[in-house]
Amino acid sequence: MATFSNKTFDSGLYAEFRPIYNKATYDLIYDYHSKKGGQFEVAVDVATGTGQVASNLADKFKEVHGTDLSARMLESAVKKDNLDYQACPAESLPFADASVDVLTTFEAMHYFDTDKFFREVKRVLKPNGTLAVLIYDLPIIxxxxxxxxxxxxxxxxxxxxxxxxxxxxxxCLYRDIQIPFQDMKRWFSPEEADVQKIGSITPEPILEQKMSLNQFKQYCKTWSSYARYLENHSDDPVDEMINDFAKIAQADDLDSYYITPQWAACMFLGTHKQ
Ligand SMILES: C[S@@+](CC[C@H](N)C(=O)[O-])C[C@H]1O[C@@H](n2cnc3c(N)ncnc32)[C@H](O)[C@@H]1O
Structure with a gap:
């Protein structure tokens, strides 16, 4: 997935305008991992992008490693003393066998060769280690x-x-991907859970954020599809849409009108047993 390394892709924009995962999301992981008797020594965030998840894990674990295929993304990653980054593919991780307590990957697994990735996760996780996968859809406003x-x-x-x-x-929030780990649990945002009737329901949509029209414009420009579009076109379909939004809202400028995008999301948690 090379687009995140291309010159049309702005990793600084990504760090600033992607939705922020909330505390409930991390608590789901930590509660699950504690109940499985897991330790909080080493965590790895695969396809970390600009390190939002890795940085949160660093407040809970002694040692955290973020990895990503794109060195360009890692250039804008959050820095902390107990956190380092390495550019490498998710399918070949630079960690010893049975050395990781929790491995997370958010909004990225659809780019991976999942057979190779799951094999690698099983190799690096300690017994009773936790795999946490999160995916969120495009938003509705x-x-x-x-x-x-x-x-x-x-x-x-x-x-x-x-x-x-x-x-x-x-x-389809990864309903098409079989995740081969034990004691799998899924949490959907409420509207998704109603449809699926599986897993528990989080008390709020996992992701909801107030944004000005300008911020929403910048968020849309963090999509790899937008970067790919710009490689072959000279027009800007996101700018055009936001101008139409301003007309719909009868807003004088893009900074004073706020909207609330909601991203339906799904979290998968599984345990590695040997
Ligand atoms: C949508 S971003 C998600 C970043 C971050 N996890 C987040 O939640 O904001 C997807 C990331 O996956 C990375 N990526 C894509 N394919 C990859 C692969 N095969 N191995 C490692 N990273 C990959 C991209 O470089 C990009 O940083």
């Missing part, structure tokens, strides 16, 4: 039906040919 229609046009028409092949997996 709360209480803004006209904007949602215009957003769908961006996603399904303008960027139609720019999404990566893994996008179908994202859109």
């Amino acid at each position: 709360k209480d803004e039906p006209e904007m949602n229609l215009r957003f769908t046009e961006l996603v399904s028409v303008a960027l139609k040919n720019s999404w990566s092949p893994g996008m179908d997996s994202v859109r």
